[in-house]
Amino acid sequence: MLKVRFRRMRVPIAVLLLALAALPARAEIAGEAWAIAGDTLVVGEQLVRLTGVDAPEPEQTCGPKESSWPCGDDAMKALDALVKGREVACTDVTRISDFTVSAHCTIDGQDVGSAMLEQGLAVNRAGAGTAYDEAQAAAQAQGAGIWGGPFMDPEAWRKVHDCSCTARHKAYQDLRASTLSQ
Numbered sequence: 001m002l003k004v005r006f007r008r009m010r011v012p013i014a015v016l017l018l019a020l021a022a023l024p025a026r027a028e029i030a031g032e033a034w035a036i037a038g039d040t041l042v043v044g045e046q047l048v049r050l051t052g053v054d055a056p057e058p059e060q061t062c063g064p065k066e067s068s069w070p071c072g073d074d075a076m077k078a079l080d081a082l083v084k085g086r087e088v089a090c091t092d093v094t095r096i097s098d099f100t101v102s103a104h105c106t107i108d109g110q111d112v113g114s115a116m117l118e119q120g121l122a123v124n125r126a127g128a129g130t131a132y133d134e135a136q137a138a139a140q141a142q143g144a145g146i147w148g149g150p151f152m153d154p155e156a157w158r159k160v161h162d163c164s165c166t167a168r169h170k171a172y173q174d175l176r177a178s179t180l181s182q
Contacts (some may be wrong), residue, residue: 010115029103033088038075038121039113040092041083048090053113054154055056055079059161062151071146072154075121075169082115083107120145123153 031044038055041048055075056062062071090103105112116122117135124132140147142159152160 029090029093029101030087032085033083033105035076035080035083038072038079038116040046041079041088041105041112043088043090043105048105049096049100049102050113050116050122051092051102051104052125052129053122054125055116056146056151056154057157057161060152060157061155062146063149071121071151074145077118078119078121079112079116088112102182118144120147127142 029043029046029048033041033043033048036047037049037054037058041050046168056072058076060070060072061068063069072116086107088105088107090101090105093101093103096102105142111131113122114131114135117124118134118139120139123146125137137144
């Protein structure tokens with residue numbers, strides 16, 4: 001008799017599991033955040049890459065060789081200062097790896113990616129939208145941040161340096177270890 005009940009339950013359980021698997025990732029992630037790179041936050045226990053922007057890597061420098069500056073570290077510090085102690089809301093969440101999502105994040109209605117572009121501490125990516133195009137154009141016109149001198153596009157820099165990007169990788173490993181130990 002028990003065997004018969006179990007067989008009857010297989011279909012509803014299978015349907016339920018399929019329905020749950022079909023649900024999209026959380027539509028929103030919110031909470032206090034901290035930066036591990038100029039375009040990557042940790043919100044709660046979730047790594048969040050800002051959609052549509054690409055900041056210099058934490059190890060990256062910009063400017064002429066004789067007077068280079070740590071643009072990647074400055075971008076990370078600027079993002080951290082922007083989000084520190086404030087509620088960050090991230091929407092349009094898309095999973096890009098096991099522990100990382102891409103999302104548009106705001107603080108009190110201010111777009112975080114746009115703020116990084118306005119400071120000249122990130123570049124926008126194709127298809128990011130008109131607001132991001134305008135924010136980058138304004139930073140370029142003012143010579144803000146990376147636009148004040150020569151720099152290598154972050155994507156190109158990662159390829160040239162075969163980037164495992166130590167700071168981001170270490171933060172990822174630390175987060176993963178704390179998540180798995182719980």
